[in-house]
Amino acid sequence: MDLLAFAKGPILMWSLIIFVVGVSWRLLGILLLRRKPDYSEPRSNATWWGAVRTVFSRMWMRKEFQSRTAYGAALGYVFHIGLAIVVFFFVPHILFIKDLTGLSWGGLPSGVIYATGVVTMIALIILLIRRFTHPVLKLLSNFDDYFSWFVTTAPVVTGLLAVAHLGARYETLLGLHILSVELLFIWFPFGKLMHAFLFAISRGTTGALLERKGAAT
Amino acid sequence: MPDNMTLGEKLVQQGISRRTFLKFCASMASLMALPPSMAAEMAEKLAKLRRQSVIWLSFQECTGCTESITRSHSPTIESLIFDAISLDYHHTLMAASGTAAEHAREQAMKENAGKYLLVVDGSVPAKDTEYYSTIAGISNYDMLVDTAKGAMAILSVGTCAAYGGIPKANPNPTGAVAVSDIIKDKPIINIPGCPPIATVMTGVIAHVLTLGTIPDLDELGRPKVFFGDTIHDRCYRRPFYDQGKFAKSFDDEGARNGWCLYELGCKGPTTYNSCATTKWNGGVSFPIESGHGCLGCSEPDFWDKGSFYKPLSTGEWGGGQILAAGVAAGAVIGVGAAFAARKRQDKASGGK
Numbered sequence: 001m002d003l004l005a006f007a008k009g010p011i012l013m014w015s016l017i018i019f020v021v022g023v024s025w026r027l028l029g030i031l032l033l034r035r036k037p038d039y040s041e042p043r044s045n046a047t048w049w050g051a052v053r054t055v056f057s058r059m060w061m062r063k064e065f066q067s068r069t070a071y072g073a074a075l076g077y078v079f080h081i082g083l084a085i086v087v088f089f090f091v092p093h094i095l096f097i098k099d100l101t102g103l104s105w106g107g108l109p110s111g112v113i114y115a116t117g118v119v120t121m122i123a124l125i126i127l128l129i130r131r132f133t134h135p136v137l138k139l140l141s142n143f144d145d146y147f148s149w150f151v152t153t154a155p156v157v158t159g160l161l162a163v164a165h166l167g168a169r170y171e172t173l174l175g176l177h178i179l180s181v182e183l184l185f186i187w188f189p190f191g192k193l194m195h196a197f198l199f200a201i202s203r204g205t206t207g208a209l210l211e212r213k214g215a216a217t
Numbered sequence: 218m219p220d221n222m223t224l225g226e227k228l229v230q231q232g233i234s235r236r237t238f239l240k241f242c243a244s245m246a247s248l249m250a251l252p253p254s255m256a257a258e259m260a261e262k263l264a265k266l267r268r269q270s271v272i273w274l275s276f277q278e279c280t281g282c283t284e285s286i287t288r289s290h291s292p293t294i295e296s297l298i299f300d301a302i303s304l305d306y307h308h309t310l311m312a313a314s315g316t317a318a319e320h321a322r323e324q325a326m327k328e329n330a331g332k333y334l335l336v337v338d339g340s341v342p343a344k345d346t347e348y349y350s351t352i353a354g355i356s357n358y359d360m361l362v363d364t365a366k367g368a369m370a371i372l373s374v375g376t377c378a379a380y381g382g383i384p385k386a387n388p389n390p391t392g393a394v395a396v397s398d399i400i401k402d403k404p405i406i407n408i409p410g411c412p413p414i415a416t417v418m419t420g421v422i423a424h425v426l427t428l429g430t431i432p433d434l435d436e437l438g439r440p441k442v443f444f445g446d447t448i449h450d451r452c453y454r455r456p457f458y459d460q461g462k463f464a465k466s467f468d469d470e471g472a473r474n475g476w477c478l479y480e481l482g483c484k485g486p487t488t489y490n491s492c493a494t495t496k497w498n499g500g501v502s503f504p505i506e507s508g509h510g511c512l513g514c515s516e517p518d519f520w521d522k523g524s525f526y527k528p529l530s531t532g533e534w535g536g537g538q539i540l541a542a543g544v545a546a547g548a549v550i551g552v553g554a555a556f557a558a559r560k561r562q563d564k565a566s567g568g569k
Contacts, residue, residue, distance in 0.1 A: 005518075008531075008532050010534070012533075012534050013532070013534035013535050013539060016543070020547055021543045021547035024545075024546075024551055025547040025548075026551065028554075029554040030555075031555075033558055034558075092528065092529070095531055096530045099528070099531035107461050109460050109461040110460075110461065111459060170487060171487040174487070
């Protein structure tokens with residue numbers, strides 16, 4: 001069995017199993033936790049609306065901190081949107097998802113994907129440098145941050161190397177690309193990448209609490 | 218061709234002009250990425266070529282490789298080059314049979330010891346060798362080992378000889394292996410394909426005969442000049458891949474417009490061969506040009522690499538049921554973890 005067959009076969013199966021088991025466990029484990037009782041008089045009963053509003057309002061930076069956070073936020077948006085375009089609009093990726101879920105949609109030309117991939121990779125590298133050089137960020141960062149960065153960046157880099165046929169034969173690079181994605185699948189439920197699912201839950205919870213208290217969200 | 222006749226004399230006899238022959242040598246040199254000056258040298262050496270003894274052994278195969286080389290449109294210069302060699306043993310093509318045929322092989326081995334070229338098509342059964350595929354009562358395994366001893370080089374023609382091919386496909390009842398799995402002390406050139414392209418076979422033979430060297434090979438033992446690029450990278454449909462235009466079925470508008478066949482399972486991106494450049498049947502077309510995706514037949518284990526009609530980017534694994542079970546298992550663990558946490562919460566708050 002060559003590297004590509006190995007990556008497309010047993011490793012893919014096990015990484016996906018770990019991914020779905022881990023995500024289900026984390027989500028249900030959190031959602032089924034008992035909420036702390038709040039005996040205060042509610043100032044608003046529109047807690048659901050507060051939850052939804054906060055999910056979206058937190059997508060933009062606060063005016064007060066805009067000058068300090070704009071740079072990091074812009075880079076964050078660039079790589080998140082870039083990743084979304086590359087992951088969900090490259091035709092081979094769509095075909096992978098279709099095979100997995102039955103869902104499919106239209107793709108973008110390869111040139112657009114490659115260019116987006118390069119921009120995404122640059123944004124990720126700048127963000128890592130920033131994490132290394134920014135005193136507060138550096139202090140706050142732990143293994144989870146660096147490893148999550150690594151498993152996010154590796155598929156972008158190996159994907160670009162594969163399409164450019166740089167460093168090794170295409171099938172080897174494709175095998176490495178798939179393996180790097182599988183590493184992401186495996187790490188996903190156990191690290192900060194889980195924010196892809198949890199961001200809405202955590203923001204919604206905060207928004208509902210603040211709405212109940214009558215605070216600005 | 219009589220023994221004392223050179224290829225040049227043969228060409229004259231067949232009415233092939235020197236200009237045509239030079240054009241062939243130039244295209245062959247170009248195909249093999251040799252410098253242009255080599256064309257004249259190749260023409261000179263080929264024209265003077267006298268019969269090179271070739272022993273062709275056919276083991277577990279379908280005769281497709283022989284069909285490919287003999288059914289190239291006739292009369293081609295490629296076929297004349299093939300005529301120019303002394304095919305001393307080929308049990309499908311030779312007139313002799315039985316004891317006489319085996320005698321021809323033994324005689325060729327004796328008279329040309331250390332100088333003959335051994336061509337093998339078909340894989341070799343390595344399990345119960347005395348039962349699976351024997352010729353004149355001799356097992357394929359023994360015949361290969363015996364014949365390889367005096368060969369100057371071995372050409373493993375076709376995917377079966379090069380990598381085991383279809384006989385080696387799961388569950389491989391005969392324990393089929395490639396020639397290179399058995400012979401370790403001779404230069405081996407793999408010319409895979411199911412079947413290989415006739416021009417590639419004659420091109421490699423021409424290279425060995427004219428230059429007297431083994432062409433540069435890749436890690437799978439294939440001549441880089443013919444197997445250096447993927448089908449995908451040389452495919453005329455590649456621009457459609459880059460534009461994101463794909464045929465969704467074999468008879469939709471995309472297929473009629475000649476769009477990329479990636480979604481229909483084309484294995485061109487991971488297949489190294491010169492189908493897209495050399496093409497087949499005298500340069501008429503190749504499978505993708507005929508509307509079907511590449512099967513990846515020049516790659517090892519191509520038969521066992523999943524469906525020919527599943528896109529390359531899809532997985533080869535158990536499927537959705539396994540994931541559904543995974544979700545259920547994760548849910549059970551999650552519910553258990555949540556209730557354990559609740560118990561801890563209750564204990565900490567004293568049940569309040």
